[in-house]
Amino acid sequence: MRYMEENNKQAGLDPEAKTEKLEAMPADQGQADATEKLSATEIPADKPKVAKMETAERRIEKSLAKQGVEHGEGDVHDALIPLYERYEFTGAAPTQEAFAEACRNQSVGQHVKDMPKDPFRPTGKRNALIAAGCVVAAAVIIAGGAFAYSQLTKPAEPSHTTPSTATVQQKEDGKVSVKVNCDGWNADTSTPIVVSVYSGDVKDTLTSTDENTVAPDPLFTKDVEAGVETDLDDIKDNGTYTIAVTGSPILDDGTIFDLPEPQVVDFDTAKGASVEITLIAKAADQVTEADIAAAQAAAVASGADAEKVSAKASNATNKAASAQGGTVASGTANAATKSNANKTGTTIPSGNNNQQGSNTGSSTGNTTQTHQHNWVPQTTTAHHDAVYKTETSYIHHDAVYETRTVSVCVTCGAENPSLQHSKNHALNGQSDQVREVEKKVLVKNAYDEPVTKQVLVSAAYDETVTTGYKCSDCGATKSN
Structure with a gap:
């Protein structure tokens, strides 16, 4: 060797x-x-x-x-x-x-x-x-x-897969976002990249391979595009959340990706978190039947076309079998992948993940009839308050007059002449005569008074809003 x-x-x-x-x-x-x-x-x-x-x-x-x-x-x-x-x-x-x-x-x-x-x-x-x-x-x-x-020779060494990675960084915009990097992924030819969000810290539960461990249902799932930072707007309440990609996307040529561990984030309205996940292609000689079945189940559970997903799963099986000498290792499913499989009817192999046993059939051959989701809208009532606008009008007020009696100098017409005024006339040889007359006097000028009032634009009402969908048969959920 x-x-x-x-x-x-x-x-x-x-x-x-x-x-x-x-x-x-x-x-x-x-x-x-x-x-x-x-x-x-x-x-x-x-x-x-x-x-x-x-x-x-x-x-x-x-x-x-x-x-x-x-x-x-x-x-x-x-x-x-x-x-x-x-x-x-x-x-x-x-x-x-x-x-x-x-x-x-x-x-x-x-x-x-x-x-x-x-x-x-x-x-x-x-x-x-x-x-x-x-x-x-x-x-x-x-x-x-x-x-x-x-002259002895050693069989070819298998290739080694670099583990996928995931990191969490705090940010101050009060939102939780996720970005999944996935080389070669194409929205038209690859199966969806599905991000699942769970309530609380359930990382150990999702990754457990114990047959008795049951994964919780996610709060919601979201399809994301590779390389695009996507806000998880459905996370609104303060608390702890687990974010995971529970099934690999499958490229058109059958490439399967290694999956990193789920990430746990703490969220409140003042602080958010940014989760970045980098998926690394898994070497074909290390891909297992469990990997392929989990990828197929995750895609179908998200609502992807079951027939197209099955074709890509077949490509993945053929690619792995070719690299492994005609057989594909069975592998072991964790609680999260088994949960997706239960929703779609896909059979997940059990056994040691490194076992190189004979292939018991491709992942497509191990599936029962594909489950068709019966999506039921999930709704809530949103109250809308009445809407008003402010309008201004004017009230006109006329000028105010009063009739008053005044003393008028007969000589010059001065009103209410003083004693000195009369003396001046006398010094000039003018008679100083005064008579009483009635006269209309302005007491208050005319003006316009502004008046504001609230005018109803639209009345208050309650609206039924669809927040997502849930399968009535298996409990799978998806967002709008």
């Missing part, structure tokens, strides 16, 4: 030196002592079954990524090589403790040692090529045949 060839090329690792290396290795508990050189007749005829090296590596990398353990690119792979060489030559099965001792990165070694599930557990299918290669390799090393040893 390739990693044997590579190790042979290292200084001192010719066939004889490799035997010396194995002799120097500590033996795992319960296994044959690897410090003794084995003859051809001493190699165990029935070695314990273990997972393939690439399967164990994939399990460890997935666990490290989930827990955010930082490590170098070759830390896991390099530590696995001596464990699997010893297994091939002595029958000593790799163990978590042996990995911790062999790994140069102590954090990685400790993490693997503490993994609740043994990454070396068998998958139920033994690779015939590797088994045959192990027998030949052991015989070659014992016989010292370097030429035959160098």
